[in-house]
Amino acid sequence: LAQSDTVKIGVILPMTGPSASTGKQIDAAIKLWVAQNGNKAGGKKVEVIVKDDAGVADTTRRLAQELVVNDKVVALAGFGLTPLALATAPIATQSKTPMVVMAAATSAITEASPFITRTSFTLPQATLGLADWAAKNKIKKVVSLVTDYGPGNDAEKYFAERFTLNGGVVMEKLRTPLRGADFAPVLQKVRDAQPDALFVFLPSGQGAAFMKQFAERGLDKAGIRLIATGDVTDDDQLNDMGDVALGVVTSQHYSAAHDSPANKKFVAAFEAANKFRPNFMAVAGYDGMRLLYIGLNGSKGQGGEALMNAMKGQIFESPRGPVLIDAQTREIVQDIYTRKVERVNGQLYNVEFDVQKAVKDPAKNRK
Template identity: 55%
Template sequence: MIIRRTILAAGLAVAALAGTTALASAQEVVKVGIVLPMTGAFQSNGRQMQAAIRTYVAVHGDMAGGRKIELIIRDDASTAEQALRVSQELVTKDKAAILAGFGNTPAALSAAKISARGKIPQIIMVAATASIVDASPYVLRTSWTTPQMAAVIGQWAPEEGDAKTFISIVSDYGPGNDADAAFTKSLEAHGGQVIDHLKVPLANPDFAPFLQHVVEKKPDALFVFVPTGAGAAFMKQFVERGLDKSGIRVVAMADVTDDDILNSMGDPALGVISGGPYSASHDSPQNAAFVAAFEKENNGMRPNMVAVSAWDAIDLIYKTLDKTGGDASGEAFVAAAKGAELDSPRGPVSIDPDTRDIVQNIYMREVKRVEGELYNVEFRTYEAVKDPTH
């Protein structure tokens, strides 16, 4: 009897230990280090990204793949140096298994060194230079590439718009150069012509001298790319120079008529055509639910394309961990994320299994007043667009 009791007690102890181990495994935390530009030149991106992340967790909770997800947000102050430092700290001190965020190209490229060396999955929420995915085999992107948008605009403009001659005005850094090159190649392949290429300094831009050059050259239209947040300054100076009455049209990248600032741009923005992956007015049940949740969690704030990209980045992380059973190691995570399909508020998106870049619809939109507010109203869809440089 004593022997039987001992065996029974030992069995119960093993069962209890197994149960404890299973519970510990289920509760083991996956830490995601999120590097955002909360201060500095790109802080409007950081604000939208943080708001979207907050909304996603409010809607979906903090569990994926049977494990608790801990999101650790750090400010990179919109600089590559700070992005590198905080990314390193997130991996070495905080033990983050995944890196995400990155509101500009230099920040994304600096962190890619850590991603490549440590085999850390790195999810790009905003940075749009096409070559970023080549910087580490563990980089995945849920935002867009600049050529992905610019090439579609270059196709649409001469075929369906009434503009044949353009002057290109872009911010003088990686994404701006990408935009100018992709737009020019696509436009000229479809019968249009870029008669001049103007590069505006990224820091403290003054568009006045460039717009004066436009007055003298008299193109049919301008192709414009400036970072999110700078579009209001461009349109203000466009109107001050009287170009809104000149017949010269603005055909822009979506950053120029950013949803976050569109209402503050006022009447000068009406009629501006742009191409991009998302509008807050996108007509789908998924987007209606997203906008409602976003506004509820963020004091009525309107989401922009940065917000929807951040939402999709967290969705990709959750769904990939569900596939891997919580395994966040670089090889397993990236293999599971390749080919992933997301039912996004912007429409169907997927991760190209060959390039790890995003495939998505690009919409041509026109700024219109809808129920007293300005929106980018979609009027043409180009489906399943890949980055044209890969």
């Protein structure tokens, strides 16, 4: 095939560093997509180039520039953390290169460039259902604890607004730094405050360390319920968390235990190809590739605005459930589940027990 018969997709992921589990999950999901669907789309051969930014925004920006200028990629994808996606947004705009965000989940990201779309989720989208559940389940006083950057700030704000609207009280809003989080000082504050529940957001990869310290400090025994976004009971780590995780209620868009034929097929194929369970990062990587293939088929292999337009408004059945790419906001619309950690056949899973259908990002709805 001649050079013009090939389109390249530049994927930038944290394959090393503190967010390496995000890179590992998404990389595995992209490989599974290509293994199952081949390397042709829009009449062209698709070549996926994966680069490691180690979670450092300056590196993401440099790699994106190189992929656009030297490799002439038709699209950029990946983006394991919010600052990495935001650092790349101006490059997408200037070069008119579509950018598929597969992990980062601060609401504002899709507003940073008209060339950004997203297959992960937003924290406001994932959080409101949990605030409703808490208020209906004898939780009156809450302390919140979030990582102090974009998605944590979104989670803190949307949880507090909704929970307060429902008559609840947020006693204290605690934050931990993104790098090198030591939870001991904040957990002591939670213990002293004696809330009915602690609401937590932490990015993927920090949940196991948090759970360990939550148990070591005796918070589970002190009668403080733990509620969280699904990032904390991440399927990548959940099964190793032990009994302390049992009963934790979370809300999110994906559980490896989601009961649908499409998910059973996805999980079986993923687990056959890898030594680990897919988490919400994997499903977004898989669907991101699907969206790019649909887009390239629609644009006949062209990039730029043609590819962007072909991705807008797409509806498909994901392993997570039905999803839509909102044509106005380029944001994913999806079902959000309330789940509880249970032991199923000897393994810990997030077992879904309630669902809100077709949830749009609430941060955009109100503008």
